[in-house]
Amino acid sequence: MPGPTDLTVLRRRATALRRHVVSIAAAQHCHLGGSLSCADLMAALFFDFLQLADTPERRRDRFLLSKGHAVHVFHACLAELGKIDAAELPESGRSGSRLGGHPTRRAPGVEFATGSLGHALSVGVGIAMAEQLDGSPSRTVVMLGDGELQEGTVWEAALCAPRFGLEHLLAIVDFNKFQSAGAVANVLPLDPLAEKWRAFRWNVREIDGHDMAAIVAALHALPAQQGPTVLIAHTVKGKGVPGIEGTARAHYTSLNEDEARRAYAALEPGA
Amino acid sequence: MSGYFSALAAVQTLAELAAEDRRLVLVAQDFGPLRGFTERFPDRHIDVGISEENLVGVAAGLAHAGKLPFVLGMAPFVSMRGFEQIRDDCAYNRNNVKFLVPFAGLEAGPWGATHHAIEDIALLRSIPGLTLLSPADPNESLKAVRAAAVTDGPVYIRLGFLAPIDGYDAAFRVGEIVTLRDGADAAILATGSCVRTALAAHDALAARGVAVRVLNVHTLKPLDRGAVERAARDTGRLVTVEEHFVDGGLGGAVAEVLAELGAGRLRRVGVRDRFCTEVAPYPELLRIHGIDAAGVEAAVMELVA
Numbered sequence: 001m002p003g004p005t006d007l008t009v010l011r012r013r014a015t016a017l018r019r020h021v022v023s024i025a026a027a028q029h030c031h032l033g034g035s036l037s038c039a040d041l042m043a044a045l046f047f048d049f050l051q052l053a054d055t056p057e058r059r060r061d062r063f064l065l066s067k068g069h070a071v072h073v074f075h076a077c078l079a080e081l082g083k084i085d086a087a088e089l090p091e092s093g094r095s096g097s098r099l100g101g102h103p104t105r106r107a108p109g110v111e112f113a114t115g116s117l118g119h120a121l122s123v124g125v126g127i128a129m130a131e132q133l134d135g136s137p138s139r140t141v142v143m144l145g146d147g148e149l150q151e152g153t154v155w156e157a158a159l160c161a162p163r164f165g166l167e168h169l170l171a172i173v174d175f176n177k178f179q180s181a182g183a184v185a186n187v188l189p190l191d192p193l194a195e196k197w198r199a200f201r202w203n204v205r206e207i208d209g210h211d212m213a214a215i216v217a218a219l220h221a222l223p224a225q226q227g228p229t230v231l232i233a234h235t236v237k238g239k240g241v242p243g244i245e246g247t248a249r250a251h252y253t254s255l256n257e258d259e260a261r262r263a264y265a266a267l268e269p270g271a
Numbered sequence: 272m273s274g275y276f277s278a279l280a281a282v283q284t285l286a287e288l289a290a291e292d293r294r295l296v297l298v299a300q301d302f303g304p305l306r307g308f309t310e311r312f313p314d315r316h317i318d319v320g321i322s323e324e325n326l327v328g329v330a331a332g333l334a335h336a337g338k339l340p341f342v343l344g345m346a347p348f349v350s351m352r353g354f355e356q357i358r359d360d361c362a363y364n365r366n367n368v369k370f371l372v373p374f375a376g377l378e379a380g381p382w383g384a385t386h387h388a389i390e391d392i393a394l395l396r397s398i399p400g401l402t403l404l405s406p407a408d409p410n411e412s413l414k415a416v417r418a419a420a421v422t423d424g425p426v427y428i429r430l431g432f433l434a435p436i437d438g439y440d441a442a443f444r445v446g447e448i449v450t451l452r453d454g455a456d457a458a459i460l461a462t463g464s465c466v467r468t469a470l471a472a473h474d475a476l477a478a479r480g481v482a483v484r485v486l487n488v489h490t491l492k493p494l495d496r497g498a499v500e501r502a503a504r505d506t507g508r509l510v511t512v513e514e515h516f517v518d519g520g521l522g523g524a525v526a527e528v529l530a531e532l533g534a535g536r537l538r539r540v541g542v543r544d545r546f547c548t549e550v551a552p553y554p555e556l557l558r559i560h561g562i563d564a565a566g567v568e569a570a571v572m573e574l575v576a
Contacts, residue, residue: 112360113359119356122329123335127333129329
C-alpha cells in the first residue's frame with residue numbers, strides 16, 4: 001500500500017497527465033472533459049496498480065479504454081511512460097501522426113483498439129476468462145464512461161461476468177455526469193447506478209474519483225473474495241481546467257490561448 | 272442434414288482439435304451440453320447465454336489473451352447483432368476468432384424472415400481480413416473447421432442445410448474454387464447447399480445437350496478471382512446460385528469481378544430484394560424463390576439460348 005509520499009507522486013502524475021491533455025486541447029478540438037475527469041484514476045492505474053509488461057513469473061495486466069474518446073489521457077499516460085514523445089500529443093489526428101481520436105494499435109502501449117461504445121467490457125470478460133482458465137492472477141481493467149452505460153451491450157457483459165467468477169476483472173465507471181448532449185440525468189438517467197451493478201451481482205465500491213488516497217485504497221482492496229468488482233468513481237467533467245470544469249462544453253472543445261494559459265497556471269507541476 | 276446437425280458434427284472435430292491444442296475453447300450461446308466436447312473439456316465449453324454481441328466480444332477477448340475460440344451461434348443473429356463486434360473486436364483488432372454458424376440461408380423456413388440468414392455474406396464480405404467459408408456438404412464442413420483452426424484471423428463458417436454429395440472428397444484449400452464438372456457452354460458458381468442444386472441442374476442441362484461447368488465456391492472471401500475470370504473467359508456465361516440475397520452475395524461478388532474484367536454475361540439465382548414472408552417448409556420456400564434446379568436450369572438457358 002503506497003504511503004503519503006507515493007500519493008503525492010501519483011497526484012503529480014495526474015497533474016502531468018492533465019497538462020498533456022491541455023496541450024492537445026490548446027492545439028485542436030478534442031474530447032477534453034472525459035479525459036480530464038479520469039486523469040486521477042488513470043494515474044493510479046498506470047503508475048501504481050497495473051503491471052504493464054509480461055514477466056517470466058506473471059503475464060501483464062490489461063487495460064481497456066471502453067470510453068475510447070478519452071484517448072487523450074491514455075496517450076498522456078503513454079507519454080509519461082516514455083512509450084511516445086510528449087511532443088506528439090498536440091499533433092494528434094494530424095497527417096502522419098500515430099495518435100488518433102480513439103485508441104488504435106498504431107500507438108505503442110495500446111492493448112486494444114476501441115471507439116464504438118459498449119464493446120470493451122465483453123472483451124475484458126473474455127480476457128479475464130482466459131486468464132482464469134490458465135490460473136493466472138493477471139488483472140483486466142475496463143474503463144467505462146457513464147453515458148456509455150446506456151449501451152445495452154454493457155449490461156450483457158455485466159450479466160455475464162459474475163456467472164464465471166472473474167475476481168480479477170475490474171470495471172471502473174468514470175461517472176462525470178455529462179455526455180455529448182448534456183447532463184446524463186437529463187438525457188437518460190442511470191440512477192440508482194450502484195444498485196444496478198449490485199443487482200447484477202458485482203462487488204460495488206463508490207469513491208470520489210479525484211481523491212487519490214481513496215482510489216489507491218480501492219484498487220489495493222482487490223481482488224474481492226468472489227466475483228468481479230466495479231468502481232463507481234464520482235468525477236467532475238473537465239476536472240482541473242478553470243472555466244471548463246463541470247460544464248457541458250467540456251465534452252468536446254478546444255482551449256484558446258488565454259484559457260490554456262489559465263489551465264497551465266491551475267495545473268502547476270509541483271502541486 | 273440441418274445446419275444444426277452439421278454444427279454438432281463439427282463439434283466432434285473441434286473435440287479432436289481441442290485434444291491437440293490446449294488453446295481451443297468453444298464459446299456458445301444457449302446450446303446446452305455438446306456431446307463429445309463438453310464432458311471432455313467442461314472448462315473449455317463456455318456458454319454466455321442469449322447475447323450475440325457479448326458472445327462475440329467475449330470470444331475476441333479470449334483470442335486476445337491467446338485462446339483459440341470457436342463461436343457457436345445462429346447465423347442470422349451472430350452475423351447481424353454481432354456484426355460490429357466481428358468488425359471491431361475480431362477483425363480490426365486482429366483477433367483469431369472462428370465462427371461456426373448453422374441456420375445460414377433459408378433453412379429456418381416457416382420460422383420466418385427474422386430467422387433467415389440471407390444477408391450474412393454481404394455483411395461479412397465487407398470486413399477486411401475476415402475469411403468467409405461456405406462448405407457444400409457435411410464432410411466439407413469438417414474440413415472447413417480444420418482449415419479455420421489453422422487460418423490466421425477471424426473465420427466465419429456458414430452452415431446451411433447440407434446433404435452429402437456423392438463421390439465428393441476434394442482437398443479443401445481456403446480461397447480455391449473447386450471444379451466439380453467441366454463444360455464449355457456456361458459455368459454455374461454455387462455455394463453451400465446450392466452446390467447440390469447446381470449439380471442437379473448440370474444433369475438436367477446435359478440431357479438437353481448443354482454442357483456446364485459447376486464450381487463450388489466454398490470460400491466467399493477471399494474470392495478466387497482467377498477461377499471466376501477463367502470461367503468467364505472459357506464460357507462467357509455465368510450463373511450464380513446461393514441461399515442469400517443476390518445483391519451483395521455471391522451474385523454481387525461475381526458481378527464485381529465481371530464488371531472489372533469487362534467480359535462475361537451473368538444471371539443470378541437467389542433471393543431478390545424482398546423478405547421471404549411466405550409461410551412454407553424450407554424446400555418449398557426455395558422453390559418459391561426459384562432457388563432450385565429448375566431455376567438454375569432456366570437461368571442457364573436464358574444465357575445459352
